[in-house]
Amino acid sequence: MAVRPWLPPAYRPGELDHHVLRLCAPEPVCPPLWVHPEPLLERAQALDVFPLVFHRLHQSLRGLPEKVSPAWEERFRANAARNLLHDIEQQRLLARLAAAGVPALPLKGTRLAARLYGDVALRSQVDIDLFVPPRSLPAALAALEADGYQRTTAVGLPAARLAATGDEFTSGCALVKAVGGMPVLVEPHWRLLPLDDLGHEALAAQGFSPELEFLYLCLQASSDRWGTFKTLVDLAHWIARQPLDWERLTAQAEQRGAARILLVTLRVLLHYFDLAVPEAALRRLERAAPRVLPRDAVANPFAPLTPLSPAATHRSRYALRERRRDRLAYLAFLLRPTAADLGAASMPAGLGFLSWGVRWLRLAGLLEGSGARPAPAEARG
Amino acid sequence: MSPLRTRKVRPARDVVFRELGGEMVLLNLHSGVYYGLNESGAQMWTLLAELGDPARVVAALEREYAASRPQLERDLEALVAVLTEKGLLEADEN
Numbered sequence: 001m002a003v004r005p006w007l008p009p010a011y012r013p014g015e016l017d018h019h020v021l022r023l024c025a026p027e028p029v030c031p032p033l034w035v036h037p038e039p040l041l042e043r044a045q046a047l048d049v050f051p052l053v054f055h056r057l058h059q060s061l062r063g064l065p066e067k068v069s070p071a072w073e074e075r076f077r078a079n080a081a082r083n084l085l086h087d088i089e090q091q092r093l094l095a096r097l098a099a100a101g102v103p104a105l106p107l108k109g110t111r112l113a114a115r116l117y118g119d120v121a122l123r124s125q126v127d128i129d130l131f132v133p134p135r136s137l138p139a140a141l142a143a144l145e146a147d148g149y150q151r152t153t154a155v156g157l158p159a160a161r162l163a164a165t166g167d168e169f170t171s172g173c174a175l176v177k178a179v180g181g182m183p184v185l186v187e188p189h190w191r192l193l194p195l196d197d198l199g200h201e202a203l204a205a206q207g208f209s210p211e212l213e214f215l216y217l218c219l220q221a222s223s224d225r226w227g228t229f230k231t232l233v234d235l236a237h238w239i240a241r242q243p244l245d246w247e248r249l250t251a252q253a254e255q256r257g258a259a260r261i262l263l264v265t266l267r268v269l270l271h272y273f274d275l276a277v278p279e280a281a282l283r284r285l286e287r288a289a290p291r292v293l294p295r296d297a298v299a300n301p302f303a304p305l306t307p308l309s310p311a312a313t314h315r316s317r318y319a320l321r322e323r324r325r326d327r328l329a330y331l332a333f334l335l336r337p338t339a340a341d342l343g344a345a346s347m348p349a350g351l352g353f354l355s356w357g358v359r360w361l362r363l364a365g366l367l368e369g370s371g372a373r374p375a376p377a378e379a380r381g
Numbered sequence: 382m383s384p385l386r387t388r389k390v391r392p393a394r395d396v397v398f399r400e401l402g403g404e405m406v407l408l409n410l411h412s413g414v415y416y417g418l419n420e421s422g423a424q425m426w427t428l429l430a431e432l433g434d435p436a437r438v439v440a441a442l443e444r445e446y447a448a449s450r451p452q453l454e455r456d457l458e459a460l461v462a463v464l465t466e467k468g469l470l471e472a473d474e475n
Contacts, residue, residue: 051402055402055403058403059403076402077402077404077406077415077417078415080401080402080404080406080417081406081408081415083401084397084399084401084406084408084415085408085410088397088410119401119402120401121401121402121406122402179410179413180395180408180409180410180411180412180413180414181412181413182413
């Protein structure tokens with residue numbers, strides 16, 4: 001008997017969203033002439049894909065009409081300048097961290113923009129995300145703070161204690177510095193949960209393999225319940241432009257218990273984009289299809305992402321784990337103190353273990369709707 | 382003689398530039414001032430950064446464009462004035 005493929009909830013884009021979607025596709029299609037570019041650009045801005053849409057409209061045979069506000073061009077240029085700054089600053093920070101003996105890898109950011117779109121100006125970026133191993137976090141924070149960066153979260157928390165925490169998808173620590181009058185936000189990440197070994201492997205290999213980086217992006221998409229349009233566009237461009245070894249990708253996902261996340265990601269992408277995903281890979285991944293996945297585990301990428309309740313968040317994340325041991329690990333993970341728990345009650349270094357009690361008390365509060373780990377919408381890296 | 386030909390210029394310290402989004406984006410990392418140049422402006426900037434001497438830049442442009450020398454000098458002078466005012470170019474005293 002043929003197995004019915006698992007399909008995500010189907011959200012239909014509105015008319016304007018449909019044009020934005022087609023403009024952002026790896027093989028773009030320009031909207032008909034009667035579609036005015038102003039509302040299109042506004043919608044692209046709301047969906048966080050304005051630079052790509054502006055550029056593609058500008059480059060199209062149709063071009064951008066004179067009547068389009070010059071503010072859009074200025075906005076595009078401001079994003080290009082900010083990304084240039086991020087790119088330069090990221091290179092400088094990586095050199096600075098290397099000089100301090102801290103192994104670090106950039107995550108997403110301008111490097112991804114250059115790889116996927118061939119131009120760092122075509123993707124919006126709000127911060128610089130860097131992976132550092134937990135053992136190197138104290139040295140990384142010391143180097144960044146010596147460079148003039150100041151923490152905006154986890155202020156005053158000893159770095160060694162911070163390194164012992166972990167949260168899904170969030171950094172738990174952000175630092176900011178004004179560079180040339182522009183604030184630059186840096187987020188060190190020391191855990192890439194639930195695939196914590198990804199970062200360590202990538203560091204050992206001095207970079208992500210295409211398959212591991214694609215899996216990391218799938219993980220990012222799952223953190224926002226596949227409801228962030230920009231991430232879906234990134235993934236679609238990856239499939240279209242970066243050669244993937246599908247056999248290797250599916251095997252890697254299965255080995256790491258991430259086949260379900262990969263399957264949901266591919267099914268969601270295929271719902272919106274015309275992509276060449278081998279049927280054999282999909283069939284193989286179907287074995288990991290969720291029997292029951294709450295409908296709200298996959299969000300509408302064209303609607304504002306509303307945070308789920310803490311209980312619904314954990315239910316979804318639990319349901320995405322396909323192996324029993326990963327589910328148990330997730331439950332154990334829930335009991336671990338977060339940076340927020342450490343910050344909730346300051347304790348002397350020798351009594352740090354009490355933060356576990358704080359965590360459990362807050363978790364007990366979670367049942368009444370408080371003390372939760374951040375819901376996905378608030379947890380974007 | 383045009384004042385252009387009498388002084389050399391160079392990108393100001395802390396200025397980075399790269400072709401992005403179809404134009405040359407110049408960014409002063411110290412002041413945060415940024416500027417975008419179209420194709421011809423980008424070529425002028427590249428030549429200024431490489432040659433420094435506006436007279437040599439005009440000579441190079443003359444080989445590329447059909448415009449007259451006085452026109453090229455006026456265009457380059459206008460660009461140098463704007464970029465200098467914005468702190469993206471500075472006089473090269475060496």
